[in-house]
Amino acid sequence: MKKIKIGGKLEAPAIAVGCMRLVSLNGKEAEHFIGNAVNSGLNFFDHADIYGRGECERIFSKAVKDLKIPRDKMIIQSKCGIVPGKMYDFSEEHILNSVDGILERLGTDYLDILILHRPDALMEPYEVGEAFYKLEKAGKVRNFGVSNMNSLQIELLQSGLRQRIIADQLQFSPVHAPMISSGIESNMFTDGGTDRNGCIMEYCRINNITIQAWSPYQFGFIKGVYIDNSEYRQLNDTLAEVGEKYGMDKTATVAAWIARHPAEIQIVTGTMNAERLQSISKGVNTRITREEWYKIYISAGHILP
Ligand SMILES: NC(=O)c1ccc[n+]([C@@H]2O[C@H](COP(=O)([O-])OP(=O)(O)OC[C@H]3O[C@@H](n4cnc5c(N)ncnc54)[C@H](OP(=O)(O)O)[C@@H]3O)[C@@H](O)[C@H]2O)c1
Incomplete structure (x- = not known):
């Protein structure tokens, strides 16, 4: 399995196994x-306190206990900061309790990594800093990251x-x-040229922050x-x-497209299907050409000016 270094320091597989849909499985x-x-x-698992209202974390815990997987053989990350339907909350009290x-x-x-799930408009950096300091000091969290944040928010x-923030989890796929498009269509009056995240790709590369690509197979906001x-x-x-050239199915070819980017993006998968996960692994370990990468990008509806 291809490995990357999250934030240039934490060695991890180039695939994070997303656990948001774990609630659809029974215990076995x-x-x-x-x-x-x-x-x-x-062995890298992505959780959030809100997935299945905590049920996904419980199902995971029971499974690894029954399987007797030692804790140090896994890299576990979870997220907090969303109070569903109400608000985002980066207060010290909320982070510590979460x-x-x-x-x-x-x-x-x-936790190997704690991620702040969505930017809180009322965020006070020093208050978050206090929470992170206490969590690190108590040995409860080893690394910190964010999700859905633009460069200036970070x-x-x-x-x-x-x-140091070592990861930003962002929605990313060919569609x-x-x-990508804001860079390719830079300084143009096109839709794709609109900068929606403060040049986050460039910012993360410059600052050694790993982009974790969520919903790699969904269009819209997790629509299908x-x-x-x-x-x-x-x-x-x-x-x-x-895909045919490399003996890969379409799912694997998307993974190869994401993995081809020099930013060393970590794919956060959502599948609960072991075979599909194998396909995605094959894709991550396959290097497509520059021409193929652009062809997939253009076929997804983007332009090259
Ligand atoms: N930070 C954030 O704001 C945020 C937001 C959303 C998600 N996430 C994280 O990202 C992870 C992935 O999100 P996601 O579940 O939306 O991702 P996804 O990998 O794009 O979607 C997976 C879903 O698509 C289905 N699927 C059907 N055909 C597929 C195919 N050919 N290839 C791949 N999947 C196919 C899967 O079904 P099968 O199970 O049958 O394969 C599964 O239900 C989550 O588990 C979570 O950890 C983070």
Whole structure:
């Protein structure tokens, strides 16, 4: 399995196994899925306190306990900061309480990475800094990251922290690629040229922050899968054509497209299907050409000026 260094420091597989949909499995199925992943070298798991209202973390905890997977054989990250339907909350009290809840549900005494899930408009960097300091000092969290943040939000947050932000989890796929199109269409009056995230790709590369690509197979805001979707016929044709050369299915070819980017993006998968996870692994370990990368990008509906 291809490895990357999250934030240039934490060695991890180039695939993070997303656990948002774990709640759709029963206990035995979850055990099978997680056991398979770990045996294939996919030992990085992405959680959030809100997935299944905490149930996903509980299912995971039971499965790894039954499978007797030692804690140090896994890299576990979880997220906090969303109070569903109400607000985003980066207050010290909320962060500290959330982490205690996460650790209890996961049945562990530390997180490898804590991610702040969505930017809180009322964020006070030094208050977050205080929370992070206490969590690190207590040995509850080893590294810190963010999600869905633009570059200046990270910069603002960073100003109140003692630790370096090492990851930003962002939606990314061939069909959801504003962080690519805004660079390619720079300084143009095109839709793709609109900078929606403060040049986050460039910012993360310069600052050694790993981009974790969430919902790599969904279009819109988790609306459905674009693979084999007739609205994305041209993209599907190109994925099939490029994939054929390497013996990959379309799912694997998307993974190869994401992994081809020099930013060393970590893919956060959502599948609960062990075979599909194997396909994605194959894609991550396959290097497509520059021409193929651009062909997939254009087929997804983007322009080259
Ligand atoms: N930071 C954030 O704001 C944020 C937001 C959303 C998600 N996330 C994280 O990102 C992870 C992935 O999100 P996601 O589940 O939306 O990602 P995804 O990988 O784009 O979607 C996975 C879903 O698509 C289905 N699917 C159907 N055909 C597929 C195909 N050919 N290839 C791949 N999947 C196919 C899967 O079903 P099967 O199970 O049958 O394969 C699964 O239900 C989550 O688990 C979570 O950890 C983070």
